[in-house]
Amino acid sequence: MGLAEVxxxxxxxxxxxxxxxxxxxxxxxHAVQYFYEPFLxxxxxxxxxxxxxxxxxxxIVEYQVERVDTVLREELHIADGLADPRVIVxxxxxxxxxxxxxxxxxxxxxxxxxxxxxxxxxxxxxAALERVLGFEILPAPFVIAHLxxxxxxxxxxxxxxxxxxxxxxxxxxxxxxxxxxxxxxKTLLLFPEMAEERDAADRIKxxxxxxxxxxxxxxxxxxxxxxxxxxxxxxxxxRATRLAPPPQGQGLNDLYVRFFRMAExxxxxxxxxxxxxICFISNYSWLDGLSFTGMRERYLEVFERIAIxxxxxxxxxxxxxxxEGDPDPSAFSTxxxxxxxxxxxxVTLLVKNGVPLAGAAPRSIRFRHxxxxxxxxxxxxxxxxxxxxxxxxxxxxxxxxxxxxxxxTTWSALPALFPTSFPGVKTSRDDFLVDIDRDRxxxxxxxxxxxxxxxxxxxxxxxxxxxxxxxxxxxAVRDTLRKRGFLPDNIVRYCYRPFDTxxxxxxxxxxxxxxxxxxxxxHVFEGNIALVSQQKPRREWQPSQVICRIGCxxxxxxxxxxxxLYLHSDGSSLLEPVGKRPNLSDTAAAYIADLDVGPEDLFxxxxxxxxxPAYRTENAGALRQDWPRIPLPATQKALxxxxxxxxxxxxxxxxxxxxxxxxxxxxxxxxxxxxxxxRTDGKQARSDAGDLDVTAGWGYAGKGxxxxxxxxxxxxxxxxxxxxxxxxxxxVQSSTLDVQRSFDVYLNDLTxxxxxxxxxxxxxxxxYQVIKKWLSYREKPLLGRGLTVAEVRYVTExxxxxxxxxxxxxxxxxxxxxxxxxxxxxx
Numbered sequence: 001m002g003l004a005e006v007x008x009x010x011x012x013x014x015x016x017x018x019x020x021x022x023x024x025x026x027x028x029x030h031a032v033q034y035f036y037e038p039f040l041x042x043x044x045x046x047x048x049x050x051x052x053x054x055x056x057x058x059x060i061v062e063y064q065v066e067r068v069d070t071v072l073r074e075e076l077h078i079a080d081g082l083a084d085p086r087v088i089v090x091x092x093x094x095x096x097x098x099x100x101x102x103x104x105x106x107x108x109x110x111x112x113x114x115x116x117x118x119x120x121x122x123x124x125x126x127a128a129l130e131r132v133l134g135f136e137i138l139p140a141p142f143v144i145a146h147l148x149x150x151x152x153x154x155x156x157x158x159x160x161x162x163x164x165x166x167x168x169x170x171x172x173x174x175x176x177x178x179x180x181x182x183x184x185x186k187t188l189l190l191f192p193e194m195a196e197e198r199d200a201a202d203r204i205k206x207x208x209x210x211x212x213x214x215x216x217x218x219x220x221x222x223x224x225x226x227x228x229x230x231x232x233x234x235x236x237x238x239r240a241t242r243l244a245p246p247p248q249g250q251g252l253n254d255l256y257v258r259f260f261r262m263a264e265x266x267x268x269x270x271x272x273x274x275x276x277x278i279c280f281i282s283n284y285s286w287l288d289g290l291s292f293t294g295m296r297e298r299y300l301e302v303f304e305r306i307a308i309x310x311x312x313x314x315x316x317x318x319x320x321x322x323x324e325g326d327p328d329p330s331a332f333s334t335x336x337x338x339x340x341x342x343x344x345x346x347v348t349l350l351v352k353n354g355v356p357l358a359g360a361a362p363r364s365i366r367f368r369h370x371x372x373x374x375x376x377x378x379x380x381x382x383x384x385x386x387x388x389x390x391x392x393x394x395x396x397x398x399x400x401x402x403x404x405x406x407x408x409t410t411w412s413a414l415p416a417l418f419p420t421s422f423p424g425v426k427t428s429r430d431d432f433l434v435d436i437d438r439d440r441x442x443x444x445x446x447x448x449x450x451x452x453x454x455x456x457x458x459x460x461x462x463x464x465x466x467x468x469x470x471x472x473x474x475x476a477v478r479d480t481l482r483k484r485g486f487l488p489d490n491i492v493r494y495c496y497r498p499f500d501t502x503x504x505x506x507x508x509x510x511x512x513x514x515x516x517x518x519x520x521x522x523h524v525f526e527g528n529i530a531l532v533s534q535q536k537p538r539r540e541w542q543p544s545q546v547i548c549r550i551g552c553x554x555x556x557x558x559x560x561x562x563x564x565l566y567l568h569s570d571g572s573s574l575l576e577p578v579g580k581r582p583n584l585s586d587t588a589a590a591y592i593a594d595l596d597v598g599p600e601d602l603f604x605x606x607x608x609x610x611x612x613p614a615y616r617t618e619n620a621g622a623l624r625q626d627w628p629r630i631p632l633p634a635t636q637k638a639l640x641x642x643x644x645x646x647x648x649x650x651x652x653x654x655x656x657x658x659x660x661x662x663x664x665x666x667x668x669x670x671x672x673x674x675x676x677x678x679r680t681d682g683k684q685a686r687s688d689a690g691d692l693d694v695t696a697g698w699g700y701a702g703k704g705x706x707x708x709x710x711x712x713x714x715x716x717x718x719x720x721x722x723x724x725x726x727x728x729x730x731x732v733q734s735s736t737l738d739v740q741r742s743f744d745v746y747l748n749d750l751t752x753x754x755x756x757x758x759x760x761x762x763x764x765x766x767x768y769q770v771i772k773k774w775l776s777y778r779e780k781p782l783l784g785r786g787l788t789v790a791e792v793r794y795v796t797e798x799x800x801x802x803x804x805x806x807x808x809x810x811x812x813x814x815x816x817x818x819x820x821x822x823x824x825x826x827x
Contacts, residue, residue, distance in 0.1 A: 023151065055334055056098050056216045056281070059376035060347070063309075064279045065102045067349055068212050069110075071277055075305070075353050076211075083110035085123075087131065088208065091215035092175035092259060094134030097145030099215050100170060101152055103132050108156050121158035128153055128168045133204055135175035145170045173201035176231040176258050179266070181206070209271040214279040217259035219341060234261040238295040243393040245626065248535075251291025256282045260295070267352050268302045275354050281331075284310060284346035286399075288625060290536050293396040300397060305351040306365040307386065308399055311375055314344030316538050322371040331375055347379070364388045365399055395625040402621015405820065409622075411629035412826070414533055417588040417602065418563040422520035424532075424553035425494070425504070427513055428472070431705055432465040434496060436783065438503045441491060445505055448478065449486040464705070465512075472511040480510055495532075495551040498765045499655050499798050500774050506550065515553070522568045524550045528580070529650070531563040531607060532556060532766070533628060541623035542766055544610045546650045557767025565603045587826055595636045595824075597643075604646030605639055605819075606630045611649050612816035613809050631816075632824040642815050648808065652801045655794075662804045663797040670807075674760070675745075675753040675799035677792050685751055693786035695748045699776030709776040713746035717755050745771065747787070753795055760802045771798060 068089075069081040078084045082103055091099040107127055111120045128149060136142040149168045150160055160166040172194070178201065235252040238261065251257070260280065267276035286292040287308065299306060313320060313330040322328045332341050366386040370378055378384060391397035394409035415421060427433045432448075435441035447453055447461065455475050459466040466474035487507070494504030506521065507513040523530075532545040538558040545555065551562055566580040582599035584592070592602055609615055609630055616623065633639040651659050658664035662671060677685070685691035702708035743761050746752040756771070763770055774795070780786060 055332070056095075057332065057334060057376055058098075059380040060281055060331060061098045061102045063380050063382075064214055064281065064347060065099065065106050068214055068277050068279050069106055071349070071351055072212070075351055076275060076277070080110055080114075081106075082212070083107045085126075085131070087212060088210045089132045089212040089214070090210050091134045092213060092262060093215050093217050094136050094141075094145055094170060095216070096141045097134060097148045097170060100132055100134045100145065100168075101148055104128055104149065104152060104156075107132070121156060124156055125153060125158035125160070125166075128158070129166060130169060132169060134170040135173050135201060136170065137172070137174050139172065142170065142172045169204070171201035171204065172197045174231070176234060176262055177228055178202045179205045179262070179270070209273075209276070210266055211271075211275065212277045212279070213263040213266060214277075216281050217256040219256060219283055219343070231258060234258040234265075237261060237265075238292065238298060241294045241297050244293040244297045244396050245290075245394075247291050247294050249289070249291040251285060251289050252295070254283065254285070256280075257286065257292075257295065260286075264299070264302070264350070267350075273354055274352055276352050278350040279347065281311075281345055281347045284314070284344045287346060288396075288398040288400045290396065290626070296391065296397040296399055297393075299350060300363040300365075300391065302352065303350045304353050304355055305349070306399070307349040308365060308367045309347040309379060310367065310369050310400070311345045311347065311379070312369065312371055313375075315342040317344060318539065326372060328371050329373060364390050367399065367401060392622070395622045398621070398625050400621070400624075402624055403618055404622040405618040407631070407820065407823065408619050408629055411631045411823070412587065413627040413629050414531070414563065414606065415627055416585055417606065417630060418531070418583050419585045420567055420583050421561045421563045422517055422523075423515070424551045424555055424560045424562060425506075425513070425517050426515035426553045427504070428469075429464050429512070429514070432462050433505050433507070433513060434494060434502055436502050436777070438491060441503050441505060442488075445486060445491075449482055451482055471514070477510045477512050481507070481512065484509070493549045493656075495547045495549050495555055497552070497555065497773055498545060498768055499770050499801075500777070501549065501655060504550065517550075520562065521550060522570070523564045523566070524548075525568060525580075529565050529603075531603070532560050533563065533610070534559055534561060535627050537624060537767070539767060541616060541620065541628070542764065543616065544607055544628075545765060546607060546653050548654065555766055560766070565599065591632060591824060591826070595639055597636060597639055601639055601643040604643040604650060605633070606646070607649055608642045608646035608812060609816055609819065611805070611808075612812040614813040615816045631820045632826070633819045634822045634824045638819055638822070642819060645808070645812060645815055649805065649812075652805050655798065655801070659801065659804070662800050667800070668804075671800045671803055673755050674803050675756045675796040677751065677796060678754040679751050681750065687786060687789065690748070690786065691751050692789070692792055693748055693780045694775060694778045694783070695780050696746045697779070698772065699779040699782055701782060707777050707782060709772065710779070712772070712775065714761075715744045715746070717742040717744050745775075753799065756799050757803060759806050760799050763802045763806065770802065771795065774798070
């Protein structure tokens with residue numbers, strides 16, 4: 001095979017290694033840090049991610065082992081903890097053996113603390129061979145685990161006896177299968193040794209009670225083998241609920257959930273007596289995700305104690321920032337992997353001690369947060385106090401702290417009032433189908449539909465629209481659409497981002513428009529309006545928007561849903577003549593009939609409530625979990641007053657309709673000085689001189705042409721001077737309009753919008769900082785031109801709309817409190 005020379009090179013390299021120094025790293029328990037993880041990172045980074053190979057930092061491993069040892073002693077009343085010969089320990093995904101090694105080290109410490117004798121080494125070896133067990137499905141880490149543990153035993157004076165074929169209790173097996181005797185004949189394996197390994201692991205799975213299951217389950221969906229029916233069925237126990245809302249989404253398909261269920265089933269259903277401990281560090285999405293309501297409900301029912309150590313470090317929920325805005329890296333950040341992993345993590349401790357709660361007392365959990373760069377050291381030091389949480393059934397038993405007002409769970413969720421909603425449009429080809437300028441979009445489309453423009457030419461002009469994906473074949477789609485022809489009337493206004501309406505080519509056929517929402521499109525008609533909300537925000541809950549056009553899925557930062565006020569009736573049913581009908585549930589229809597009001601009044605009332613800062617603050621925990629719930633006023637007077645406020649909010653959010661006193665007519669006195677476009681030298685601005693060009697660095701093209709926000713240029717107006725943080729944000733909070741605390745927001749070195757109040761500049765809706773987001777898309781290299789006069793004044797108008805919204809907050813809060821104090825009772 002021509003390998004002799006290659007093997008000679010390999011031997012030569014190995015012969016240059018200082019063996020003692022190299023194996024000292026194994027003796028110290030850091031083999032993965034120095035060998036396996038860096039090797040995979042260099043050899044195949046994507047494979048490393050697929051295999052879920054993440055070196056678990058020593059502090060986390062030690063913390064979990066110490067917690068388990070303490071619980072064994074204090075709660076299960078096993079005086080010697082992990083060192084007791086009756087305690088069987090399993091790491092079902094042991095990787096290179098970090099947890100097995102740490103358990104053996106803890107056992108050795110306990111035995112030595114007891115005084116030790118000449119049989120201590122023999123006790124330790126017995127533990128390693130018979131009751132400190134590990135399962136691993138990947139051969140490479142399996143081999144390294146054997147090497148590490150064998151070296152540890154040698155270091156501790158308990159070497160394996162090769163003449164007796166002694167082996168430590170680490171087995172090459174799928175931990176998720178084989179726990180019950182198979183009904184079908186065993187699968188024939190390629191090598192007899194593999195069959196022997198499988199059979200030995202299966203005997204372990206069916207032996208006496210496993211008292212402790214701990215480790216770090218895989219983070220990716222790759223299991224290393226085809227998913228069996230047995231494995232797939234593991235999460236079925238979490239798919240039904242008694243009191244909590246049913247699970248939604250695909251989260252239960254995540255691999256780590258199967259490991260939780262495997263461990264829970266072993267401890268709760270298979271152990272006799274039903275006692276044991278589970279301690280995993282895992283993806284923390286299950287703590288509050290909508291997919292995991294049944295999982296959380298079950299744990300509250302079957303475990304006597306639950307403790308959560310939340311290590312945060314999530315890219316999506318917090319941007320890897322602490323509440324104070326400081327860096328909050330992943331707990332898995334290491335020297336070789338400074339980024340760590342993208343999702344947040346948590347250590348979960350589940351204890352089954354066989355002593356059920358007396359009576360019907362609500363089950364509580366213990367919870368604490370760890371933040372910042374020193375979280376691993378803080379975890380090991382155990383210096384952060386726990387808080388007691390009592391999860392609430394109506395919002396899915398979240399295992400995270402959060403505020404919820406008295407009576408909130410009795411209010412009606414948004415879909416219970418307006419039952420029909422639609423997700424937003426997803427183009428998957430924004431750069432082709434969406435544009436700020438209608439003429440530019442029209443020109444692209446005419447070229448696309450032009451039979452004289454070849455596919456190759458089109459690919460050069462716009463590669464994205466010709467690129468094949470699993471759901472889209474560029475050339476085939478273009479051939480189909482050119483035969484049918486261009487639909488010029490389908491260039492429509494499109495709510496792309498908050499306060500940022502553009503043009504969209506709404507293509508009703510093929511996958512040129514990835515998710516066109518054909519069922520939603522007929523309900524977008526003149527005079528109709530829709531609330532925009534979301535069921536579970538990625539970060540903090542954001543107030544609803546209102547639109548009267550078709551909207552983007554990303555109008556909110558995670559899956560915007562649109563609740564129309566009216567639904568179009570096409571006359572296909574005798575019960576529904578052509579026209580429109582209110583989008584109301586039976587409950588909502590009965591309510592407005594009882595109060596003798598219209599559907600619009602209920603719609604605008606809901607908008608007013610959701611824009612009250614007090615509503616968002618007092619119910620922050622619940623709003624983070626599910627659809628917002630709306631208190632219904634008990635009287636007609638209260639509902640009409642609330643609806644009047646909602647109409648004012650809606651007018652300010654509709655950027656294409658002028659608002660007297662704010663964007664049209666005689667401007668209110670307090671708004672006249674807000675966001676005034678100014679040339680800093682006092683001269684008149686000229687568009688032909690570049691004065692309207694956005695070149696201050698507000699945005700740039702990222703990977704794949706995605707627009708990324710930049711730092712831009714901002715200065716404090718008047719005497720105040722502040723320094724932005726690393727992201728260019730100013731950590732200033734204000735709930736009232738105060739033009740004395742304001743910024744000058746620059747287009748370029750010569751022009752700016754003078755006097756933008758802090759609260760206006762930092763105003764977010766849909767998860768986006770409104771004005772900054774708008775500017776990021778209009779940096780001249782991205783837009784291809786300078787701003788128009790109308791666009792410059794649009795920013796001024798937007799700032800004034802936001803200022804007027806902020807000025808309403810006290811009224812909105814007072815309205816919310818009046819309504820919440822006297823709500824309508826629905827029978």
